[in-house]
Amino acid sequence: MSLALPRRVARRSRVQVLVAAVVRESFFYAAVVFFVVIAAFPFYWMLITAFKQNSDLYNLASIPFWFSEAPTLEHIRYLFEQTLFARWLLNSAVIGVCVTAITLVTALPAGYSLARMTGRSGEALGIGVFMTYLVPPTLLFLPLSRVITILGLQDSMWSLVLVYPTFTIPFCTWLMMGFFKSVPREIEEAAIVDGCSILGAFIKMVLPVSVPGILTIVIFTFTLTLQEFVYALTFISSSAQKTITLGVATDLVRGDIYFWGELMAGALIASVPVAIAYNLFLDRFIAGITGGAVK
Amino acid sequence: MVALAEKAVRQKTSRFQFILDRPTVLGPLFVSPAILYVFALVGLPFLLAIYYSVSAYTIYSQSYRFVGLRNFIDIVQNPIFLQTLVNTFIFTFGSQIIGLILGKFGALLLLRPFPGRKLVRGLIILPWAVPVALATVAWQWMFDSLYSVINWTLIAMGLLTRADAPNWLGNPHLAMLCVIIINGWRFFPFAIVIFLAGITAIPQDVLDAATVDGAGFWRRNYQIILPMIAPIVVVGLVFGIVFTFTDLSIVYLLTNGGPVNATSVLGFEGFQVGIVSGDVAHGAAISLFMLPVLFVLTIVMLRAIRRQEI
Amino acid sequence: MAAISTRDITKEFGGVAAVNGISLSVPDGEFMVLLGPSGCGKTTFLRIIAGLEKQTGGDVIIGGDVVNDIPPRARGIAMMFQSYGLYPHYKVRDNIAFPLRTQRVPRAEIEKKVDWASQLLGIDHLLDRRPRQLSGGERQRVALARALVREPTVLLLDEPLSNLDAKLRASARNEIKQFQQRVGTTTVYVTHDQVEAMGMGDRIAVIDHGRIRQVGSPAAIYDDPADRFVATFVGTPPMNLLACNGGHLGFRPENLLPRDMIEESEVTEFSFHVERAEYLGSERIVYGRVDGFESTQEITAKLPPAHVAQESIRPGEAHDFAVRNSALCHFDEHGNRVRRH
Numbered sequence: 001m002s003l004a005l006p007r008r009v010a011r012r013s014r015v016q017v018l019v020a021a022v023v024r025e026s027f028f029y030a031a032v033v034f035f036v037v038i039a040a041f042p043f044y045w046m047l048i049t050a051f052k053q054n055s056d057l058y059n060l061a062s063i064p065f066w067f068s069e070a071p072t073l074e075h076i077r078y079l080f081e082q083t084l085f086a087r088w089l090l091n092s093a094v095i096g097v098c099v100t101a102i103t104l105v106t107a108l109p110a111g112y113s114l115a116r117m118t119g120r121s122g123e124a125l126g127i128g129v130f131m132t133y134l135v136p137p138t139l140l141f142l143p144l145s146r147v148i149t150i151l152g153l154q155d156s157m158w159s160l161v162l163v164y165p166t167f168t169i170p171f172c173t174w175l176m177m178g179f180f181k182s183v184p185r186e187i188e189e190a191a192i193v194d195g196c197s198i199l200g201a202f203i204k205m206v207l208p209v210s211v212p213g214i215l216t217i218v219i220f221t222f223t224l225t226l227q228e229f230v231y232a233l234t235f236i237s238s239s240a241q242k243t244i245t246l247g248v249a250t251d252l253v254r255g256d257i258y259f260w261g262e263l264m265a266g267a268l269i270a271s272v273p274v275a276i277a278y279n280l281f282l283d284r285f286i287a288g289i290t291g292g293a294v295k
Numbered sequence: 296m297v298a299l300a301e302k303a304v305r306q307k308t309s310r311f312q313f314i315l316d317r318p319t320v321l322g323p324l325f326v327s328p329a330i331l332y333v334f335a336l337v338g339l340p341f342l343l344a345i346y347y348s349v350s351a352y353t354i355y356s357q358s359y360r361f362v363g364l365r366n367f368i369d370i371v372q373n374p375i376f377l378q379t380l381v382n383t384f385i386f387t388f389g390s391q392i393i394g395l396i397l398g399k400f401g402a403l404l405l406l407r408p409f410p411g412r413k414l415v416r417g418l419i420i421l422p423w424a425v426p427v428a429l430a431t432v433a434w435q436w437m438f439d440s441l442y443s444v445i446n447w448t449l450i451a452m453g454l455l456t457r458a459d460a461p462n463w464l465g466n467p468h469l470a471m472l473c474v475i476i477i478n479g480w481r482f483f484p485f486a487i488v489i490f491l492a493g494i495t496a497i498p499q500d501v502l503d504a505a506t507v508d509g510a511g512f513w514r515r516n517y518q519i520i521l522p523m524i525a526p527i528v529v530v531g532l533v534f535g536i537v538f539t540f541t542d543l544s545i546v547y548l549l550t551n552g553g554p555v556n557a558t559s560v561l562g563f564e565g566f567q568v569g570i571v572s573g574d575v576a577h578g579a580a581i582s583l584f585m586l587p588v589l590f591v592l593t594i595v596m597l598r599a600i601r602r603q604e605i
Numbered sequence: 606m607a608a609i610s611t612r613d614i615t616k617e618f619g620g621v622a623a624v625n626g627i628s629l630s631v632p633d634g635e636f637m638v639l640l641g642p643s644g645c646g647k648t649t650f651l652r653i654i655a656g657l658e659k660q661t662g663g664d665v666i667i668g669g670d671v672v673n674d675i676p677p678r679a680r681g682i683a684m685m686f687q688s689y690g691l692y693p694h695y696k697v698r699d700n701i702a703f704p705l706r707t708q709r710v711p712r713a714e715i716e717k718k719v720d721w722a723s724q725l726l727g728i729d730h731l732l733d734r735r736p737r738q739l740s741g742g743e744r745q746r747v748a749l750a751r752a753l754v755r756e757p758t759v760l761l762l763d764e765p766l767s768n769l770d771a772k773l774r775a776s777a778r779n780e781i782k783q784f785q786q787r788v789g790t791t792t793v794y795v796t797h798d799q800v801e802a803m804g805m806g807d808r809i810a811v812i813d814h815g816r817i818r819q820v821g822s823p824a825a826i827y828d829d830p831a832d833r834f835v836a837t838f839v840g841t842p843p844m845n846l847l848a849c850n851g852g853h854l855g856f857r858p859e860n861l862l863p864r865d866m867i868e869e870s871e872v873t874e875f876s877f878h879v880e881r882a883e884y885l886g887s888e889r890i891v892y893g894r895v896d897g898f899e900s901t902q903e904i905t906a907k908l909p910p911a912h913v914a915q916e917s918i919r920p921g922e923a924h925d926f927a928v929r930n931s932a933l934c935h936f937d938e939h940g941n942r943v944r945r946h
Contacts, residue, residue, distance in 0.1 A: 142582060
């Protein structure tokens, strides 16, 4: 095998190296800008539309990317005064809190049990529980709608409080399983030797040390409930019981006329908290997913 | 050398005195609420769906009369259904491809730190973070027949005249394209996150060794990085496919299945037939067509997870 | 203070026996070391005594009571873990107080005991710090204080020195040993480091593949090994073994000396061909081969520096070496020690 000798590298002038670097960097930043634009433009559009006056909005002659007339808060005012938007916000908040509570109470012990107490069969069970996350709402919504009707919860937001944990529990159990596994066993064992029962060690030692993980699933559960659409659409028809996502997407239409200003304002308000939450917790959330999937 | 054991008194402990200290008791106890919940509200309804699909149950005539495979035969013979099935595959395939490609390159861009990376990352995550229904409504406005900003831009750039401006949601082929674009757009941040997680998990020494061994950018990419991140990419892909294949929100809000069933997908059709029209039996049967694909995907997912444990 | 005794403890994991029938007796107040290579089952055995693992068979007896079905917290034991297991979200004071809190000891008494334990270990100035702010040595002392504060009947330690760097290990070893002598608690200490075992134990139990090979004082283990495993596990450099008549002939490197250094007449002589030498400051290790035996194993001899032979024993030379017969160990074909008189 012959040795591959390095080709004689041509001596480039300072200027050539500089130009090459500038070209490379500008391609890089151009690509970044490209991605940001495709990702964020619809939201920019949402933002602009929410604050544009109707006369500006529906004027084909004006440039749509900026305001031709002064921005206005009338859409937002309309949302809060003339629609049930505030009620939807309240509904979603209540649902979020209740579902998060249910999820915590079931997923935390379950995650701990699968992480520490069940060995090999625990692994299999953990994966099994996680797999139920893959059973789609568009399969279950039909039988669930019958169940909801039998329980008398049709057209009530409490039907969602009952049903939403079916997808939050599997995922959160699996996430917590991963988080709990990373707690050093010695701390729990020291607590047990020092006088705690397993339950005591769980509550006094494992939970306080896992607060970041718990916070992550709280945020995640909350955002999952805010985002959900299919079950809400299936179970709820009267406006006063709608969640924020369902309400904005379906109620801000009179006949054939879309109130785009209000729609975009509503969508914006409903999206902002979720977007912020995801951003803050993204790193932790990724660690949770990959920590669980990648040993 | 065995030492003599002392005389020992067996302490009187009742069977139940320390029962909560035993992992064999506490373990199942801790996990049972979750399992019961999932069993009752996922497992049982799943069986119920199968049960409905072989009955003649509708809202109006709630009979559990067993009809065998009658519903499935009805559906398969309906041309609308076949189109729905095809649409669903096109929709899924198209949007995953877009998502993967954008995701791969986006991840490469975000790999190295640069000023403003945090902000860029926050903006790029938006399509995935924001509720699907709300993002769809925004796109709906962007595709509006009259006021579409996309059309406006194309006209302003001189590529089209107002007369030629496409009616995005009114044209069957364009409508499908819109649906694919929206779903790809929604999926690509997730793909970026998955790729980033996979690539950053590769130990630096492997990459350094490859560089020293003479691998250039593309070879490193395709022969070293891609195989090593394959398991996690597969997991992400399975997630993406499951949520796309079974989706109904985008279609419901954007086109309501139209124009003329051009964008009808399985999830949507199940909803239309089962809930809107009240024909629970046929609706259930339609939804069950998702099962074979889901089953295959589950197996793939399990294999990928297992491979990562090595 | 109580004595520990185990009867025929076995533990299986998926059909593989990690502990294969260990019966051991530790009298009140003794410092017993469990010594063995990684994976030999010593840690599992310790955890069974603690109650952190449930044995597959056999009994654990503490202070005369069979404690098989009693959880750790009711066994009256204290344990020190490899990474100390300090509670990260508690201050040092609360770490030490924790075992008393779980027993619902009144607050005033808790304070007294915490002060006593922290003064005993010289950490009373650290009471308001958190574990992450402490050095390795300080953490160890906090773990000890926590183990001590309940005045347990039994103290169990699981390789507590393995996370310390070498320099700290010697002084930490000393501290633990002195401490145990002062307080007098029955102690079981697990380690794979034979220097620790020899330096600290009143008695040592050498364990391999889940079985006890030998229990005895450090001198007994070192000078009078029961089998080949014990003989080669303890002692650095390890005992020389020569295959001989189906069994083995063993002698320690420090017993293989130039013939003219040994005064006795009852010796076995070897012609030693030196291959290489290491100068270690306090001693000199010489490696080579001897004539007349089937195997061509490398044989080591450890020479004290005071010896004139430093200059005369060089690689490439052959010398007359010998071992006192009283220092020879004979092992049969199963590896067991055969004691000849």
